[in-house]
Amino acid sequence: MDLRRYQYEILGNRFLVLEGSRGCPYPCTYCTRVIQGKKLRPKTPEQLGREVEAAVRQFAARNIYFIDLEFTAAAELVRGLCEYLLARAISVRWCCQTRVDQVDEPLLALMRRAAAG
Numbered sequence: 001m002d003l004r005r006y007q008y009e010i011l012g013n014r015f016l017v018l019e020g021s022r023g024c025p026y027p028c029t030y031c032t033r034v035i036q037g038k039k040l041r042p043k044t045p046e047q048l049g050r051e052v053e054a055a056v057r058q059f060a061a062r063n064i065y066f067i068d069l070e071f072t073a074a075a076e077l078v079r080g081l082c083e084y085l086l087a088r089a090i091s092v093r094w095c096c097q098t099r100v101d102q103v104d105e106p107l108l109a110l111m112r113r114a115a116a117g
């Protein structure tokens with residue numbers, strides 16, 4: 001895969017999409033979540049961390065979008081992923097979707113450190 005051909009206006013070039021979990025337990029009636037269902041099915045931090053690591057080390061990815069419906073619904077996955085990236089000095093910028101009631105300052109600070117690129 002030649003990531004020079006992929007970009008996202010918000011993040012930049014050498015961009016790809018990964019997914020940490022499927023499903024969302026929240027009840028928003030307007031949402032397309034019905035496609036994935038209510039049951040949250042997260043990967044482990046190690047699974048997702050290895051995917052990010054491969055994207056960075058093998059494909060020179062610089063920017064990643066986690067396309068999960070609600071990334072921090074799987075808070076343990078997100079914390080574990082951040083710790084995985086920081087422990088291995090994996091430098092990549094990333095973003096996600098979340099709910100304002102599903103983050104707090106410590107989690108946001110950890111995510112910011114791990115997404116500094």
Ligand code: SF4
Binds near residue numbers: 028033
């Ligand atoms: S929190 Fe987001 S993904 Fe979950 S049901 Fe509501 S709008 Fe959909």
